[in-house]
Amino acid sequence: MEPFEIQILGCGSALPTTRHSASSQIVKVGNKLHMIDCGEGTQLQLRRLHVHFSHINNVFISHLHGDHCFGLIGMISSFSLLGRTSPLHIYADALLRKIMKPQFDFFCKGLSYNLIFHDIDASQHAIIYEDNNITVETLPQIHRLPCCGFLFREKPKKRHIIGEMMEFYKIPPYMRTGIKEGNDYTTPEGEIIPNSRLTRDADPSRSYAYCSDTLPCPQNNAIIKGIDLLYHEATFADDEKARAKETFHSTAREAATIAHDAEVKRLIIGHFSSRYTDESILLNEAKEIFPCCELAGEGKSFIL
């Protein structure tokens, strides 16, 4: 199967610490890299973790808080200094472009590549990106300003052809694409060979959702139901439940409840408040509700 992998560049929250960088991660599907969020210092994390800069095609920005977007201008500038030529697509609230326009105009004059902005409406659940392999959907979140998560879904894949059956029925190569898509085969004698005898099931379509920053949003459970991996913010532990509510964040237990109720297969928690110097309290509270849970961490990779 093609790679489908999530690499964490940063999983801290508003205040950067020496333990955690600001929010950013890479979703690798096939040979394309998609970035989610780009806090200050992201370009350095790319270097530190040996990510191939030039393979990053898209950057999805969940919301306009500094810890999710202050790294953009530096990264965009550096890509140009490094001679990038392929376009870079930025998916974000329309305000980002407006706010940063004077900066882009001044610092990014004569960029070596095209920077293409795509405005997204965080309040709507919609497909905002599509290529041969995946779609990306927005997941409306509840935060102090417009904010959305992102759901990466592989498209349904083609069935696997059984080579022996192709030879047995002497099926000409030009018909194989149709058979991969589910067609039956009719022999020259008129016999119909059902597709199920000619092919094996397609690989499952994998799916990943990123939800940060947000109050728990059970209204999205139907959308993310059964996905392979959920990254959910867990800024606080139970002891700061009131603070979580007040700041429109989630506790670890609330993140785990979403994972449980949406019946996802695995959960990663991140966006840790700088007050925790040991996140095991967050992990333990989450695991009480949803055992298949792991802590995010800079440099950690999660393979689907």
Add this chain to the structure above:
Amino acid sequence: MEPFEIQILGCGSALPTTRHSASSQIVKVGNKLHMIDCGEGTQLQLRRLHVHFSHINNVFISHLHGDHCFGLIGMISSFSLLGRTSPLHIYADALLRKIMKPQFDFFCKGLSYNLIFHDIDASQHAIIYEDNNITVETLPQIHRLPCCGFLFREKPKKRHIIGEMMEFYKIPPYMRTGIKEGNDYTTPEGEIIPNSRLTRDADPSRSYAYCSDTLPCPQNNAIIKGIDLLYHEATFADDEKARAKETFHSTAREAATIAHDAEVKRLIIGHFSSRYTDESILLNEAKEIFPCCELAGEGKSFIL
């Protein structure tokens, strides 16, 4: 003597690397901290190096290239999250304020402290800051856009009173301030005691200059003549002399020539191009001209 110390937060050049952070440093005079330049990641360097955030009063920005100012917005935001109350003064080209206004308006709404901008004219040599202890002067540089260095000079200090002489002549305490300033003392009998018998020489006034990014500017030598410490950019070695000229930077040898000709006491070189994974080539070339030279490095402190 009061502390006068320079701490390097970052001494890399345009491209951040895992070896060097973007340009920033702290000049500590007495209990005040002055920051020079603020590249991306500066706030993290402050944490890493345990700098007391709240003691930073002023930020001096040499010029508007990203590696010297992209860290401002994140640092300003974080200071507010941490509840800073004392004002922060930013000395920079007027354009900075204009370029970043929409960002400040959006991300820095309801800041917990006052952010005060002071426009500076990089093309003029002038005193732009003054307090009880120091003055800061601009040093016009030659770069691809308006750029200036900064010269920190302690003000002349008062002479040291010789306690025994105060007692011997029974000089009343209220007269001591004048004596520290150089007054003679007239005894009740009318005898004039010259100040030189009552006091020892004042401590010397220390001085530090920061010059980055720039072509060599010998026209500033008269201004920085004899200073205690010069930080000068040395982006390139001799082998890239043409590239240095083309990009309006200096080589290590050129930096050392400035130090030599201006008869400064010590030289630090920094702003290293990312192409050098070992800066000893830069140090060796500089030392051929000016032996009292050291390499800058993240976390290194230089005490005057």
